[in-house]
Amino acid sequence: MEFRIAQEHDIPAIVNLLKQSLGESLMPKSEGYWRWKHVENPFGPSPVLVCWEDGELIGVRAFMRWEWRQKDQRYRAVRAVDTATHPNHQGKGIFKKLTLSLVDTCTQAGDHFVFNTPNTQSKPGYLKMGWSEAGRLPVKMSIVRPIHMIRNGLFGGNKREGAASSALSEHLRHPQLDALLKKYFQHQASLSTSSSVAYLKWRYLDVPVANYVGIAEEQKGELTGLVIGRIKPSRFGRELRITDCFLAKESDGRELMLQLKEKRKQWGIDYITLSGTVSVSTEKIFRSAIRTSLGPVVTIRSLSLKDLSGLQDFNQWSPTLGDLELF
Incomplete structure (x- = not known):
């Protein structure tokens, strides 16, 4: 060999x-x-x-x-x-x-x-x-159409991906995206993916095996919020999986919440999932989400960093669903 x-x-x-x-x-x-x-x-x-x-x-x-x-x-x-x-x-x-x-x-x-x-x-x-x-990565869920979910669970849901239009490509080419990311990381205290404009384009536009959607918020001409997700069919219906969410410190997220409410109707969403380790700012948008035990088990091993206590039980570690899915 x-x-x-x-x-x-x-x-x-x-x-x-x-x-x-x-x-x-x-x-x-x-x-x-x-x-x-x-x-x-x-x-x-x-x-x-x-x-x-x-x-x-x-x-x-x-x-x-x-x-x-x-x-x-x-x-x-x-x-x-x-x-x-x-x-x-x-x-x-x-x-x-x-x-x-x-x-x-x-x-x-x-x-x-x-x-x-x-x-x-x-x-x-x-x-x-x-x-x-x-x-186990904590995952939160927000129920949008409970009757649909019950019916889908009993009789089988729509397993097709389905089409959903959004301006994600425009959002990820926004001239102020880099500034939004810098503001986000200024108030993000826990360990998170080192997201950049290049990373987000690679992760969500260039990926050959999945399609993503996005909504963005602007205030006084400045980009102040961005939510990225994937519509995924399951036995309970159409899931909107929130894979990444960035919010500037000065944003209260209200505009994003209004857009999300409109889009979930347009896209026929039955429930929304997101990582339970999201930042405090992201909690503003998904206040009604409840904690579940649906997330994947994550395993780690030391290489040159010997103290991994900060990664245990996600005390100081905040992976998103976008960090862990597909790979």
Whole structure:
């Protein structure tokens, strides 16, 4: 077996191995999606290890780069995402060797910690390799059409994505978006994704596997608020998943609330979900949301940063649903 850093020419074989090992599942496997996630990521290209034997790719492991910030402090992180072992070579320890090799590589490179949201099948393996549970991400829900949700739950809801128009592209190209983000981070106390204009365009406009909507607020010619979300069908109807929300300190969010009320009718929304770790300013818009236990379990492992207590139970860590979905 040959273990080495992945090269550009390995991408077609990597995508083929992912299809062989995992199938299409919820996310389609394609070179475009791989490049978006691991090459075009504004936080930097992913460290990827591959395993070859007799001219055939039999294993791959990718850690996706991410950056978190708390006031002026920046944290370089990686997230354990894509991994696959050829069906004929499973049980040989390839996954473990690739994963721990990347852990060593990223630690030596000065990355602070690694995180991910494993499923119930893969989580025990991560715990054995030194990961620990940071807790279940709290998710809040706001019921919009309870009768529709009950009926959908009993008789089956509309599973189609459906079309929804919004000016998200215009909002993310607004000349004052950078100023809004700077104002938002001035009063954001907990650890959150280091969002920038480039990041938001990559995350919500360039993403090849999902469509997003947005609403924005302006006061006296200044951009003072932005809400981004995705309309997702479920067994209970149409969910508006709030993936990111930015509010300037001087905004009370009333205009955004009015727009959201109008749009949820236009889009036929049955319920709204958002991260329960959102900022105090975001709470202004979603006051009626109730806390649930629907969020994913997040696991973490120390790299060069040894004290991860601030990440436990999301006391000082505020991931959004946009930070964790799709990846």
